[in-house]
Amino acid sequence: MNTILSVQQLGYTFPGDVIALSGIDLSIRQGRCLALLGPNGSGKSTFLQHLNGTLRPQHGRVLLQQQPVAYSRQGLNLLRSKVGLVLQDADDQLFAASVYEDISFGPLNQGLTAAEAGQRVEAAIQAMGLGGLENRPPHMLSGGQKKRVAIAGALAMAPEVLLLDEPTAGLDHAGIAQLIEILQSLMQCGITIVFSTHDVDLACRLADDIALFAAGRLIGFGERSQILLDQAMLLAARLKPSLLLQMVAFARDKGLLATDAAMPRTDHEIMDLIGKWQQAACQPA
Amino acid sequence: MTLSIDQYAHLSRWRERPVLEKALLAIGMLLLAISLPPWPTAPCIIASVLGVTLLGARVPLRLWLRCALIPAGFLLTAGLTMLFDVGRHDLSFSAAGLPVVCGLLLRSFAGICCLLLLALTTPVTDILASLRKIGLPREIAEISLIMYRLVFLLLDTASAMHTAQAARLGQRNRKQQLRSLGLLLANLFPRAMDRAGRMENGLAARGWNGEFKVLRRTRPLSLARLTWTSLLLGSVLLMGSLFS
Numbered sequence: 001m002n003t004i005l006s007v008q009q010l011g012y013t014f015p016g017d018v019i020a021l022s023g024i025d026l027s028i029r030q031g032r033c034l035a036l037l038g039p040n041g042s043g044k045s046t047f048l049q050h051l052n053g054t055l056r057p058q059h060g061r062v063l064l065q066q067q068p069v070a071y072s073r074q075g076l077n078l079l080r081s082k083v084g085l086v087l088q089d090a091d092d093q094l095f096a097a098s099v100y101e102d103i104s105f106g107p108l109n110q111g112l113t114a115a116e117a118g119q120r121v122e123a124a125i126q127a128m129g130l131g132g133l134e135n136r137p138p139h140m141l142s143g144g145q146k147k148r149v150a151i152a153g154a155l156a157m158a159p160e161v162l163l164l165d166e167p168t169a170g171l172d173h174a175g176i177a178q179l180i181e182i183l184q185s186l187m188q189c190g191i192t193i194v195f196s197t198h199d200v201d202l203a204c205r206l207a208d209d210i211a212l213f214a215a216g217r218l219i220g221f222g223e224r225s226q227i228l229l230d231q232a233m234l235l236a237a238r239l240k241p242s243l244l245l246q247m248v249a250f251a252r253d254k255g256l257l258a259t260d261a262a263m264p265r266t267d268h269e270i271m272d273l274i275g276k277w278q279q280a281a282c283q284p285a
Numbered sequence: 286m287t288l289s290i291d292q293y294a295h296l297s298r299w300r301e302r303p304v305l306e307k308a309l310l311a312i313g314m315l316l317l318a319i320s321l322p323p324w325p326t327a328p329c330i331i332a333s334v335l336g337v338t339l340l341g342a343r344v345p346l347r348l349w350l351r352c353a354l355i356p357a358g359f360l361l362t363a364g365l366t367m368l369f370d371v372g373r374h375d376l377s378f379s380a381a382g383l384p385v386v387c388g389l390l391l392r393s394f395a396g397i398c399c400l401l402l403l404a405l406t407t408p409v410t411d412i413l414a415s416l417r418k419i420g421l422p423r424e425i426a427e428i429s430l431i432m433y434r435l436v437f438l439l440l441d442t443a444s445a446m447h448t449a450q451a452a453r454l455g456q457r458n459r460k461q462q463l464r465s466l467g468l469l470l471a472n473l474f475p476r477a478m479d480r481a482g483r484m485e486n487g488l489a490a491r492g493w494n495g496e497f498k499v500l501r502r503t504r505p506l507s508l509a510r511l512t513w514t515s516l517l518l519g520s521v522l523l524m525g526s527l528f529s
Contacts, residue, residue, distance in 0.1 A: 054486045077492055085490035092480065093487035095434050096499050097410030104500035109492030117500055134502075137295060137410065139437040153491060 004030040004065060004161055004192055005051055005083065011059030012046055020046040024060070024218045026211055028161070028194060033187050035203035036196040037227070038213030039238040044196035045088070047213070048163050051194065052083040081110055084154030088165040090146035094138035099130060099149050102138065106157040117156075124152040128182060144175030151182065162186065164195040168202060180205060201242045204228055205265050212237050225263040244270060290352060291409050299342040299406035303504050304415040306511060310337065311403035313518045317525065318395040326525035327391035333517060334398040344405050352405065356397045364390045409433055414501060427497050438480065443473055 010024040021043045028034055028051075036044040049055040050062055053069060053076045062069045069079050084106075087093050096102035103124050107117035125131060128148040138146060147167070154162060167183070168176045183206055187193060197203055203210055203224070210227040212220035214237040220227050227233065229249050231241050241249070247270050251257040256277055264270040294300065299307060311334075318330050338344050364386050370379045403412075410430060417426040446469050450456060455465035485493075 049486070052490055054490060073494075076489075080490055080492050085487075087483065087487050087490075089483070091438055092483040093490075095431060095484065095488065096497070097408070097414075097430060097434075100502060101499035105488075105493075105498065106491035108498040108500065109494060114500060121500060135295070135300065137408070138434065140292060140295060157491065 002030045002065075003027045005194075006063045006066075007047075007050065007057075007060060008063065009060035010047070010050060010057050010062070012043075012050070012055065013058060019216050021050075021216045022059075026218060026221060028192060029209070030160070030192050031190050032208040033183075033193040033206055034195075034209045034211060035207035036194065036211050036213060037198070037200065037203045037237070037239065038196075039198055041215075042213040042237070043216040044213050045165050048085070048165050048194065048196055051161075051163055052085045053079045054085065081157060082159055083161045083163060084157055084159035086147075086150050086154050086162065086164045086167065088169050090143070090150040091138070093150045093153065094146060097137055098135050099138070099141070099152075100125070100134040102149060103152045103156050106153055110157055120156040120158065124156040127155060127185070128152040129178075142175075143170050144172070144178060147171065147175070147179065148182070155186070159191070161192040161194060164193070166197060167195050168197065168199065176202075198239065200228060200234065200239055201244055204242075204244060204263075214238065229263070290404055293344075293348060294405055294408045297342060297344070297406045300408070301504060302406070302510075303506050304407055304411050305506060306514065307403055307407050308415070309511065310334075310514045310517070311399045313514070314402075314521070315396055315399040317518065317521055318392055318399065321522070321525035323388035323392040323395075325528050326521060327388075327395040329521050329524055330395040331391070331398050333521065334395070334402055338398070338402045338405065342402070342406050349401065349405070352401055353397060357394065360390055360393050360397075423496075430497070435477075435480075439473065439477060442476060443469060446472060 006027040007024055010021055010026075011019075012021040013019050024047065036047060038044050046055065050057055053062075053071065056071055064079055064082060069075055094102050096105060100121060103121045104117050107120045108114075112120065125134060128151055130145070130148055130152060133141065133145060133149075138149065141149065151162075151164070164183075167179055171179060180202075183193060183195075187206075193206075195206070207224050209222065210220070210224055211218055212227055212233060219237060220230070220233050225248075228241075228245050229252070231249065234241050234245075244264070244267055248257065248263055251270075251273070252259060257263075257273070264273060314330050314334050318327055335349075338349060339346060367386050367389070368378060368382055370377045410433065413421070413426055413429055413433075417423070447456075447465075450465045450469065454461075455468075456462050
């Protein structure tokens with residue numbers, strides 16, 4: 001599979017010698033969903049901000065489709081057209097007088113005509129389920145709605161990669177469920193997704209690959225099951241294996257779940273499996 | 286939290302009507318109220334504009350009363366003081382001024398009705414966009430727009446900080462209140478700068494290059510409504526000039 005974005009030996013230090021990132025090597029494959037998993041202050045957000053040029057690396061470099069990113073206006077415009085960013089706090093992103101106007105901001109900056117931009121906006125409104133809210137000002141939206149407007153604003157630029165910083169922060173249960181559905185539908189459209197989180201279950205639910213961050217270092221990178229079922233590694237990153245992960249690990253230990261079988265993504269999937277195991281156990285051989 | 290006038294405007298039934306139509310009615314009536322003698326123009330204007338506001342745009346009467354109360358209070362106090370002559374040694378009631386004061390009050394109240402019609406059906410941002418069309422410089426329009434957006438965020442932050450202070454007895458007496466206010470303001474500034482920085486990043490991520498280009502959806506003018514408005518303005522003009 002093609003690598004769309006990669007970083008080499010990335011390092012970044014905040015003023016006051018606070019090391020945010022050091023020696024990060026990572027390749028993001030096209031069409032996959034990558035979770036940046038780690039506790040607060042592990043460098044996930046700083047890393048994300050490097051991927052669309054918000055931050056410029058102090059050490060190492062960022063490559064877009066194998067080409068080093070040029071930090072000129074032109075280079076940044078190219079990078080940001082391909083890599084959309086959704087900030088953690090939607091209020092930092094929404095500025096316009098209405099939902100419709102806000103979403104149109106990115107496409108117009110890309111130099112699209114009003115007609116083309118209008119189509120992009122309509123499509124993004126449809127995809128994010130924002131119909132009926134087009135004329136609302138941002139301060140009259142709920143948290144979940146603001147988040148969806150922020151995603152729509154990035155999506156309207158037709159990016160190949162969508163970066164989301166802590167996408168579920170501040171959302172209630174229903175809001176999170178809706179967000180997950182939206183991200184899943186985006187993945188089906190072939191958009192590469194990179195999101196940061198400290199929620200192991202969210203990573204298990206959505207991600208194909210996981211990059212595990214701890215104290216500014218990348219301490220693990222691989223397929224979902226490879227990272228999430230390694231308890232020692234999770235604990236090293238100050239994360240706790242959830243009940244779901246513990247049950248999966250247990251089922252594997254006991255030979256109920258084959259090591260090459262797909263790892264369950266949700267509570268419901270593991271409960272379905274338990275039902276099947278029970279049925280199998282009750283049937284006479 | 287009570288909704289602001291602007292938020293009601295966003296929810297108004299007339300929200301979707303072109304600003305020009307609403308402005309023609311409201312500003313047109315306002316100009317008539319200012320330029321014609323108050324009797325009988327002002328009562329006509331009050332009746333027709335109020336009718337349009339309450340029945341046409343369906344602004345709830347309670348909301349309208351709440352909004353009209355404050356400016357009406359100012360008017361009354363101003364009117365009352367004008368009824369008295371301040372002499373060198375005394376204060377005397379001047380009955381002769383009564384008709385003038387009544388006329389002035391009627392005229393001003395008609396003006397308030399006109400402006401409330403516009404304010405309760407047209408959000409600030411729509412008015413800004415229209416002003417931009419008739420020549421308000423881009424920079425001023427954009428700065429006003431951003432300020433309008435950020436004022437709400439700043440108020441939210443300030444009210445959250447105030448609640449947090451009150452929860453830790455920061456408002457327990459006058460002296461402490463003053464100290465807390467100082468702390469709040471001092472903290473608000475770096476927070477605002479911080480937010481501005483993050484907002485700039487967010488805008489840059491969407492290719493911002495110094496200009497806030499957005500798509501505005503324009504709504505077609507209705508010839509019928511424009512005609513009705515003109516007829517209404519015309520009849521008030523006619524009545525005002527014939528019967529005064």
